[in-house]
Structures are given as structure tokens and as C-alpha cells.
Amino acid sequence: MPIPPSHSPVQTDVTSPLEQARHDFFERVARECGTPCYLYDAAEIEARSQELQSLFPAGVSRLLFSFKSNPLPSVAAILRDTGCRADLTSPGEVVAALEAGFDLSKALYGGPGKGTAELTAAISAGLRHFSVESDGDLAHLAEAAESLATPVKALLRINPRSAPKAKLAMSGVASQFGFEEEVLRATGRETLALAGERVAVAGIHLYWGTQIGDPEALLTCFAKTVAMADELSGALGFPLEILNLGGGFPWPYAHRGRGPDLSPLRDGLAALRAASGPAREAEWWFESGRHLVASSGTLLTRVMEIKRSKDEKDFLLLDTGIHHLGGMAGLGRIPRFSIDLEVPPARLGNPGILVDVVGQLCTPLDCIGKKITLPRVEPGDLLAIPNTGAYGMTASVTGFLSRPSPSEVVHRGEKILSSHRLRGGHERIS
Ligand SMILES: Cc1ncc(COP(=O)(O)O)c(C=O)c1O
Known part of the structure; x- marks a missing residue:
């Protein structure tokens, strides 16, 4: 069954069979690849690339994929197959482009x-x-x-x-x-x-x-x-x-x-x-970068805890945070962003809760959503953050606290094409 992309209509309190299928697929990915997990939809990347290229003067235009938005070679290779060239800005992106099979001379x-x-x-x-x-x-x-x-x-x-x-x-x-x-x-x-x-x-x-x-x-x-x-x-x-x-x-x-x-x-x-x-x-x-891959991405994350503080505020604690979805917010230039959270279909009828959405880092800056209202969820629930295929990992403070990177999974429909994890740790240079 096709999985609706992350720009599918706003979740309602009616659980449609498609939503259930989507959630079941998310649960399977989470079981097989762990959470947090960035899930990238190959068909969605192809659709965005073809649509964007169709707008440019034909025969004389080229579209370059900006690796800074998502350098995962398996993602970039999909764009290469749709005719994109590579827009690169670092030695690491050169390595990723080579791995993705781009012609570097172009x-x-x-x-x-x-x-x-x-x-x-x-x-x-x-x-x-x-x-x-x-x-x-x-x-x-x-x-x-x-x-x-x-x-x-x-x-x-x-x-x-x-x-x-x-x-x-x-x-x-x-x-x-x-x-x-x-x-x-x-x-x-x-x-x-x-x-x-x-x-x-x-x-x-x-x-x-x-x-x-x-x-x-x-x-x-x-x-x-x-x-x-x-x-x-x-x-x-x-x-x-x-x-x-x-x-x-x-x-x-x-x-x-x-x-x-x-x-x-x-x-x-x-x-x-x-x-x-x-x-x-x-x-x-x-x-x-953004327009080509943002919509392909869904960040899957588990609820760790819901915690009340000072009898005035509820915190929804997730296994992800600004080290995986930073949005460059910590860098001062961009106003702090906020997120949408999709909850499991079974929770849709629950009474609403008002929470700040936080992660596992030892800083109050690890907050990816303030004053978010969502149906009550429970520890262990799998949530999804849509439109996160661009500037997810690459705009995050990945080094802080040395927590593992999320898994990154490319899929087509319900088929997992490949799964990855950005390496952490130190390489000895002398
Ligand atoms: C020179 C340059 N090209 C391309 C991009 C990609 O931009 P976007 O992801 O918004 O398409 C950026 C982003 O900062 C950039 O600085």
C-alpha cells in the first residue's frame, strides 16, 4: 500500500485506514531500525525534482541539488537519477556526491x-x-x-x-x-x-x-x-x-x-x-535543497516521558531534540521554530494536552516546540514530525552530548531501500 507523504492533509480525529497503514509502517521501521529515525520517501523526492525541473526553460536549464540540505548518498542518488547535478560546499559533500554517483565535472x-x-x-x-x-x-x-x-x-x-x-x-x-x-x-x-x-x-x-x-x-x-x-x-x-x-x-x-x-x-x-x-x-x-527533499522526510521519535514541572507546565520528553532537528535555531539567526507532531491513530480521540516538546540533552535550549497542543500520548508512543527531509541532521548540534545519530531510512512505499547512521566519535590524528 502506498504511504501518504508527510505533506498529507492535517490529521483529523477520524482514523482512516490509510493513516493506520502509515502508522503501522512507521512502527515496523522503528522496530527494525530504531528511533529516532529519519524516513525519506524516494517517490516524493522524484516527484518534487520532476515538478521543479518542469518549470525551468527547457533544454537550457540545469537543476543542482544542494547537498547541504541532506547529504545522505542514497537520497542524493535519487536526485541524480532525476537529472540533477550536485551543488557542493565541502570535502565531505564531495565524498557524498562521489558515493551517490554524480559526475563531478558537471x-x-x-x-x-x-x-x-x-x-x-x-x-x-x-x-x-x-x-x-x-x-x-x-x-x-x-x-x-x-x-x-x-x-x-x-x-x-x-x-x-x-x-x-x-x-x-x-x-x-x-x-x-x-x-x-x-x-x-x-x-x-x-x-x-x-x-x-x-x-x-x-x-x-x-x-x-x-x-x-x-x-x-x-x-x-x-x-x-x-x-x-x-x-x-x-x-x-x-x-x-x-x-x-x-x-x-x-x-x-x-x-x-x-x-x-x-x-x-x-x-x-x-x-x-x-x-x-x-x-x-x-x-x-x-x-x-529544501524544496527537493523536505517533503520526503518524516522524523519518527518515541515519547520517553511526560513530566509536570512546578505544577504549571507539562514537558513532552522525546528521544530526539536539537541534536537531530536543530533548524539552526541555536545559532541565533533564525527565530526558534516550532513543530507539528503526528500522534498514533489510536490516540486521536484523547483529550488535548499543552506541552513544551523537549529532548534528552542537558540544556533547556533542547526544546523543539513550545506550547504545542496534541491528544494525550503515553511513554512508548511513536510520533512523527513531517517535512523534515531537509536541514534535519545538517542543521543540528550533532556533537553535543555524544548521543547516537538517528537512523536514516530510504523507502519506496512500504519497502525499505536502505538504512544508515551518521558516524560519531573521534578519529585519532596523531
Ligand atoms: C549558495 C546556496 N545555494 C543553495 C542553497 C540551498 O538552499 P535551499 O535549501 O533553500 O534550496 C543555499 C542554502 O543556504 C545556499 O547558501
Whole structure:
């Protein structure tokens, strides 16, 4: 029987046979692989990838999967099979991409502060396309490419003057990311001179932010990117072979529901391309992590205890917490998030309880939901947190308290395809 994905409709107090089947499957996975457990639905990943790719100008667009959202090779391999390329930002992600069977010569390597040694290793591993973030970054890439006598391509990442309408703007604000738009305009030729013999500056990269709320806001960002790319490539005299328009395609995080209808992007992007200058001849690249894998993921967790404190507050203690589902909340930039919890069908008729949802870490910061109302559950019950396929493990404080990582299970319908666990512990280096 097919298992409804985690963006299926809000749970009601009526237990449908499908909900029971879904819960029975969850129980089986929990028994076989343990809890907590991240469950990833292969069919859901395929559907999101195909849908997103269908919105981009056909034949001239490429979708890159951002490994930072979920580097599990078995997940990434599903995206590779749907035609995605890899968007990588660390040596570990390179290893994961190789394991997932990606062609690294078509992948992009980005991120600030890469350094010559890391860039040399990336080129040696097979990477040929780099997003460069500063004069220093370009000089390091030139040095690495020269040392290996290997030609590579660079995309200049831009930090534009204006900020997007996004939950987390990564441009238009002071940041470590990219060349300032106006600085590039003023002194870009000096920057290009740093590329040396082996690095060909071949385009522009602009990532506006994550969770850009709707197609209109996305199109506004893309239009500005195209205009900037047209202008800068002309003014500085480099060919616009590749235009990386970034993404920021939204999806709920740890809440039920779906992302907005992005279908207006199809006509909007086609019109943008038709009206563009040199950008019309470029390959258009898009990047996505969240939108591709968030909906595939469900975090299964057991109730350990329900505890009353000071006669005023109830705590629902789970075997998961901010070390598995951190949402980067502890890092200060993102407002503390809250979660939806699916309870076992048999509990749906129970009277409601109001709880703070906490984990097993020795810090009051280990709270993944405040003032959550749910039907009364009991220790041992298996709960599910939907839409957790992106930025689950990767946005969590995994090292704190040395608790084991959750199991991570890829499934298709009721069939478990593979199961994994992120390794912990220390490797001795001297
Ligand atoms: C440069 C860059 N590309 C792609 C992504 C992936 O973003 P998302 O997961 O929102 O699609 C990020 C996320 O921070 C990013 O910084």
C-alpha cells in the first residue's frame, strides 16, 4: 500500500485506514531500525525534482541539488537519477556526491573561505566549476588550478545591493558571501586579472536567500539577477556561459502542509529569458535543497516521558531534540521554530494536552516546540514530525552530548531501500 507523504492533509480525529497503514509502517521501521529515525520517501523526492525541473526553460536549464540540505548518498542518488547535478560546499559533500554517483565535472563547488588546499583537493577529485566569493577566493582558485595544470571555470558570486523577500536573506545584507555588486562594477577588471591562465570566468552566481515565499518574489529576484548578469558580463567583458540563478524555493519545515504553487515560474522564467540580453545564450542553473527533499522526510521519535514541572507546565520528553532537528535555531539567526507532531491513530480521540516538546540533552535550549497542543500520548508512543527531509541532521548540534545519530531510512512505499547512521566519535590524528 502506498504511504501518504508527510505533506498529507492535517490529521483529523477520524482514523482512516490509510493513516493506520502509515502508522503501522512507521512502527515496523522503528522496530527494525530504531528511533529516532529519519524516513525519506524516494517517490516524493522524484516527484518534487520532476515538478521543479518542469518549470525551468527547457533544454537550457540545469537543476543542482544542494547537498547541504541532506547529504545522505542514497537520497542524493535519487536526485541524480532525476537529472540533477550536485551543488557542493565541502570535502565531505564531495565524498557524498562521489558515493551517490554524480559526475563531478558537471557539479558546482562554492562557499566562502575555501582556501588553496581545499580547492586543490576539489579539482583533484574532478570538480571543474567553482563559485568564487572574493578576490582572495579567485586568487586561491587560480593557484590551485595552476598547481594541477588543470583548466577550470569560475562563476562570480554577487552580493547585490537589495535584499529579497525571504525568511533568511543571504544577499543585499552585509555578509561573507560574494562580491559587492557596486565594487565589481567599479573594480571588476582588476578582479578578473586574478583569474590567471587556468581559470576562465564563465558566468555569474546569485543566491538571494532561502524560503523565498512565492513565485512573484522569486521572479523578482531572478529578474534582477538576469539584468545584473547582462550588465556585468558586458561591462567587464567576460562571456556569460553559465548563469546560476540560485533558488530559495520554499517548503514548510517540520510543519504539515506543502510549499506554494510555483507553476507561475514556468511562464515567468520563459518571458525573462526571451527578454534578456547575453543571458539568453547562457545555460541557466538553479539550486535547491529544501524544496527537493523536505517533503520526503518524516522524523519518527518515541515519547520517553511526560513530566509536570512546578505544577504549571507539562514537558513532552522525546528521544530526539536539537541534536537531530536543530533548524539552526541555536545559532541565533533564525527565530526558534516550532513543530507539528503526528500522534498514533489510536490516540486521536484523547483529550488535548499543552506541552513544551523537549529532548534528552542537558540544556533547556533542547526544546523543539513550545506550547504545542496534541491528544494525550503515553511513554512508548511513536510520533512523527513531517517535512523534515531537509536541514534535519545538517542543521543540528550533532556533537553535543555524544548521543547516537538517528537512523536514516530510504523507502519506496512500504519497502525499505536502505538504512544508515551518521558516524560519531573521534578519529585519532596523531
Ligand atoms: C549558495 C546556496 N545555494 C543553495 C542553497 C540551498 O538552499 P535551499 O535549501 O533553500 O534550496 C543555499 C542554502 O543556504 C545556499 O547558501
